[in-house]
Amino acid sequence: MLYFSRWKIIAILIAIGAGFLFALPNLLDRQTNEALPEWLPSKQMALGLDLQGGVHILIQVERESLRTEKLDTLQDDIRRLLRQNRQIRYRLSRAGEEAIEVRLRDAADEQAATEILEEVTAPVIGGLFGQSQIQEVEFSQPSDGVLRYELTSEGLEQAVRSAVTQSIEVIRKRIDELGTTEPVVQRQGEDRILVQVPGFNDPQRLKDIIGTTAQMSFHLVSNEMSASDAITGRPPAGTMVLYEDSDPPIPYLVERASLVRGENLTDAQPGFHHQTNEPVVNFRFDSKGGARFCQVTQANVGRPFAIVLDDAVISAPVIREAICGGTGQISGSFTVEGANNLAVLLRAGALPAELTFIEERTVGPGLGADSIEAGRIAAIIGAVLVLIFMILAYGFLGILANIALTANIAIIIALLSVLGATLTLPGIAGIVLTMGMAVDANVLIYERIREERRGGRNLIQAIDSGFRQALATILDANITTLIAAIILFYLGSGPVRGFAVTLAIGVVTTVFTAYTFTRLLIALWVRWKKPTELPRRLITFLPVNTSLKFMRNRLLSFPVSIIAAIASIVLFFTISLNYGIDFRGGTLMEVRSKSEVSDIASIRSTLGELNLGDVQVQEFGTPQDILIRVEAQNAGEHAEQSVIAKVRSSLEADYDFRRVEVVGPTVSGELAQAGLIAVVAALMAIMVYIWIRFEWQFAVGAVVATLHDVLLTIGIFSLLQFEFNLSTIAAVLTIVGYSLNDTVVVYDRVRENLRKYKKMAIPDVLDLSINQMLSRTILTSVTTLLALFSLYFFGGEVLASFTFAMIFGVFVGTYSSIFIAAPLLILFKLRPGQVAGADEKEAGESKAQPA
Numbered sequence: 027m028l029y030f031s032r033w034k035i036i037a038i039l040i041a042i043g044a045g046f047l048f049a050l051p052n053l054l055d056r057q058t059n060e061a062l063p064e065w066l067p068s069k070q071m072a073l074g075l076d077l078q079g080g081v082h083i084l085i086q087v088e089r090e091s092l093r094t095e096k097l098d099t100l101q102d103d104i105r106r107l108l109r110q111n112r113q114i115r116y117r118l119s120r121a122g123e124e125a126i127e128v129r130l131r132d133a134a135d136e137q138a139a140t141e142i143l144e145e146v147t148a149p150v151i152g153g154l155f156g157q158s159q160i161q162e163v164e165f166s167q168p169s170d171g172v173l174r175y176e177l178t179s180e181g182l183e184q185a186v187r188s189a190v191t192q193s194i195e196v197i198r199k200r201i202d203e204l205g206t207t208e209p210v211v212q213r214q215g216e217d218r219i220l221v222q223v224p225g226f227n228d229p230q231r232l233k234d235i236i237g238t239t240a241q242m243s244f245h246l247v248s249n250e251m252s253a254s255d256a257i258t259g260r261p262p263a264g265t266m267v268l269y270e271d272s273d274p275p276i277p278y279l280v281e282r283a284s285l286v287r288g289e290n291l292t293d294a295q296p297g298f299h300h301q302t303n304e305p306v307v308n309f310r311f312d313s314k315g316g317a318r319f320c321q322v323t324q325a326n327v328g329r330p331f332a333i334v335l336d337d338a339v340i341s342a343p344v345i346r347e348a349i350c351g352g353t354g355q356i357s358g359s360f361t362v363e364g365a366n367n368l369a370v371l372l373r374a375g376a377l378p379a380e381l382t383f384i385e386e387r388t389v390g391p392g393l394g395a396d397s398i399e400a401g402r403i404a405a406i407i408g409a410v411l412v413l414i415f416m417i418l419a420y421g422f423l424g425i426l427a428n429i430a431l432t433a434n435i436a437i438i439i440a441l442l443s444v445l446g447a448t449l450t451l452p453g454i455a456g457i458v459l460t461m462g463m464a465v466d467a468n469v470l471i472y473e474r475i476r477e478e479r480r481g482g483r484n485l486i487q488a489i490d491s492g493f494r495q496a497l498a499t500i501l502d503a504n505i506t507t508l509i510a511a512i513i514l515f516y517l518g519s520g521p522v523r524g525f526a527v528t529l530a531i532g533v534v535t536t537v538f539t540a541y542t543f544t545r546l547l548i549a550l551w552v553r554w555k556k557p558t559e560l561p562r563r564l565i566t567f568l569p570v571n572t573s574l575k576f577m578r579n580r581l582l583s584f585p586v587s588i589i590a591a592i593a594s595i596v597l598f599f600t601i602s603l604n605y606g607i608d609f610r611g612g613t614l615m616e617v618r619s620k621s622e623v624s625d626i627a628s629i630r631s632t633l634g635e636l637n638l639g640d641v642q643v644q645e646f647g648t649p650q651d652i653l654i655r656v657e658a659q660n661a662g663e664h665a666e667q668s669v670i671a672k673v674r675s676s677l678e679a680d681y682d683f684r685r686v687e688v689v690g691p692t693v694s695g696e697l698a699q700a701g702l703i704a705v706v707a708a709l710m711a712i713m714v715y716i717w718i719r720f721e722w723q724f725a726v727g728a729v730v731a732t733l734h735d736v737l738l739t740i741g742i743f744s745l746l747q748f749e750f751n752l753s754t755i756a757a758v759l760t761i762v763g764y765s766l767n768d769t770v771v772v773y774d775r776v777r778e779n780l781r782k783y784k785k786m787a788i789p790d791v792l793d794l795s796i797n798q799m800l801s802r803t804i805l806t807s808v809t810t811l812l813a814l815f816s817l818y819f820f821g822g823e824v825l826a827s828f829t830f831a832m833i834f835g836v837f838v839g840t841y842s843s844i845f846i847a848a849p850l851l852i853l854f855k856l857r858p859g860q861v862a863g864a865d866e867k868e869a870g871e872s873k874a875q876p877a
Contacts, residue, residue, distance in 0.1 A: 594741025
């Protein structure tokens with residue numbers, strides 16, 4: 027185990043050197059980084075929105091509006107086709123929400139009408155990859171003289187997919203017009219679009235730009251009657267009443283048929299009127315639109331025409347003369363920003379369907395900078411504490427472990443940079459947590475080496491055996507954490523995914539640096555110094571050979587744990603958790619007073635007058651910072667958006683908005699469901715893994731102990747009413763991984779001792795195993811807690827609930843691995859012969875196989 031060929035040494039050192047080299051750009055500012063030679067790596071980690079500020083919006087394509095539009099189009103197509111044969115007399119009516127019925131006055135016209143309308147039932151090219159035919163409209167004949175044309179679910183799904191694809195392109199064009207850097211616009215699921223715009227500080231303008239459908243058309247104003255008469259009476263056929271968006275709204279009676287539509291526009295630019303200097307929008311038609319506009323204006327000189335955007339009249343100028351140059355100008359009491367926004371919308375094109383904002387998260391640049399600083403301080407303090415502790419615990423070997431830990435962090439940062447992964451605030455927490463947990467592998471190896479040395483082996487044999495014996499335990503312990511990280515990545519979202527990525531990468535790099543790199547360092551030390559004894563510890567935290575009788579306490583620990591678990595369940599159903607907006611919906615805002623101290627009473631009074639329901643206002647970290655929670659409005663997704671506008675208008679004069687999160691009822695329900703599935707899936711997946719690696723008693727015992735830890739965590743959150751959000755779910759899953767890590771380490775030693783001491787009673791085997799691993803358990807817990815306490819005290823308020831859950835989880839995880847998981851093996855009547863017999867069977871099978 028201590029022999030390394032020259033090429034293996036070179037390969038390991040190249041991997042470590044590459045890690046430091048690719049991590050280096052993250053320590054340099056952008057200007058210095060750009061000045062480096064081109065052959066050097068220069069790619070930095072991408073910062074998440076919670077660190078650099080920006081806007082995150084989740085948008086849903088409205089299926090109902092799309093269905094209505096498709097049905098309107100179907101009805102217009104049927105009417106257009108039947109008008110070609112004026113001998114067919116008919117009446118159109120809607121049958122439910124998805125069908126049009128054609129009732130013929132003469133049943134003899136059925137065949138002729140059916141042949142004419144074959145066009146609307148023709149299949150179209152579609153499908154997920156555009157390689158199949160889709161029947162958008164189905165034809166049926168419920169009775170004589172009645173033809174029924176119904177939209178198919180397959181056709182509607184195709185319309186939704188097409189609308190999402192087209193909307194992504196339109197939204198991307200609109201955002202690009204704003205001049206932002208590296209926006210993210212991508213499909214999420216079947217009918218949703220995720221938009222992330224880093225560094226953008228005006229979420230309302232972004233929503234206005236994204237959410238406006240921008241269907242522009244030009245209509246003649248009807249002179250058949252006045253708009254007021256049409257409102258009180260009945261508008262003439264072929265006309266409709268539209269309103270100008272003014273105060274008060276001005277009605278116009280316009281012809282339903284449009285003269286020219288927005289699709290004919292090729293360009294639109296903001297400008298100023300040459301006489302009044304008011305902001306205007308100058309537009310240009312394509313050749314077809316220009317010719318049509320010229321023809322219409324030439325035939326209607328002296329008549330007003332309305333410029334309509336999304337069923338609202340922008341302006342209604344009078345046609346003074348024919349406009350034949352293919353250009354025009356829109357004026358209408360614009361502000362400079364309003365004219366610019368309209369020009370952006372017209373250039374990017376219209377959206378194919380109505381969009382609804384179902385989730386919004388905004389982080390101001392100030393909060394992002396504060397989060398980076400808090401994360402940096404927490405990481406430095408956590409690293410220093412862990413490094414000092416390892417030196418105190420292991421002396422020179424601790425220094426080697428610290429070198430491996432430094433390499434581990436460098437490789438994590440390098441991989442995040444190379445893979446283009448996004449570093450979030452929970453991701454920083456993942457790196458700090460990795461620092462605490464990474465030394466676990468070193469502790470396992472070092473403790474095993476010392477144990478082998480005490481058993482009489484010489485130093486080289488002890489080192490060799492220590493690495494070999496610890497490898498299986500290291501892999502089993504880290505794979506359980508990796509399973510939890512993978513499930514968290516697939517079922518999590520946003521910053522939580524960043525945490526999962528960091529944790530998963532940390533698990534892989536930990537195995538490499540703590541096992542392979544540390545083994546190389548020790549091999550070089552042995553080759554260079556030729557020691558005969560292990561370096562001394564600076565501090566001995568536990569006696570060398572403890573013989574505590576843990577199993578005697580199982581009659582106490584079981585009832586205590588059962589009572590605690592039942593109490594947690596009772597607390598959950600009576601007091602319940604203090605759910606964050608991730609799970610119950612609503613609006614959360616973090617604001618900072620422009621003066622030195624915030625006036626909480628004034629904020630409560632101001633917001634109380636807005637009739638927003640339950641509003642919670644509390645200090646958040648400093649006297650300047652306030653956290654505002656507004657309950658879900660239970661009136662649809664649009665109601666949540668109105669909350670932001672009302673609160674902003676009431677407080678923005680005295681407060682800066684540092685963070686805004688809005689979660690609609692649709693997303694909150696999905697997040698709650700995904701969180702529950704994540705915890706259950708993690709427990710099941712890990713149980714299967716342990717069942718494969720051990721016996722069924724070990725698998726069930728590990729899951730029961732972990733479920734105990736999860737229940738107690740939920741109980742303490744119910745009791746203390748800390749906020750329970752997506753980050754807390756991430757913490758719970760990490761607790762699952764950590765608790766199982768601890769349990770698997772104990773179980774691995776139990777399995778080894780069951781093979782070694784086949785005649786020893788199970789309680790004695792368990793006591794022996796726990797005592798042998800006690801030093802490792804305590805040292806690992808201490809290093810993890812050092813990292814977590816640095817996060818809790820210096821990582822900022824945003825990470826407080828996440829870190830508290832982790833700290834509590836380390837305590838209960840350590841307790842359960844000793845007092846729950848191990849004694850359960852006695853309850854399940856595990857016998858030494860079961861493990862030994864399984865091993866002998868495996869050995870026999872391997873011998874029976876040909877070499």
